[in-house]
Amino acid sequence: FGYNTxxxxxxxxxxxxxxxxxxLATGLALSGYLLARQPHDKYLSWxxxxxxxxxIPLITIPLLVVLASRTGWLGAVIATAMVAPY
Incomplete structure (x- = not known):
């Protein structure tokens, strides 16, 4: 399509x-929040x-590195810092 990679x-x-x-930073924050809220059940679906x-973090962090966006890194760091105490 003419995109120079x-x-x-x-x-x-x-x-x-x-x-x-x-x-991606929003998805990283949401996955951290949902991990903190998960009940510990023994069912396979959980x-x-x-x-x-x-x-999600294993996929998101390498993408943030490739994008080299200061906005994305700043958003990811702030969101992770806000979710970490929870």
């Missing part, structure tokens, strides 16, 4: 890399949800 950063469907990084919630 060597010179440009990836930003998906979003118009700017900062918008995608903010979206385990699948918890594995999914643990996979």
């Amino acid at each position: 060597v010179n440009n950063r990836p930003y998906g469907i979003f118009q700017q890399p900062n918008v995608m990084a903010s979206f 385990r699948q949800k918890i594995v999914f919630l643990y996979a």
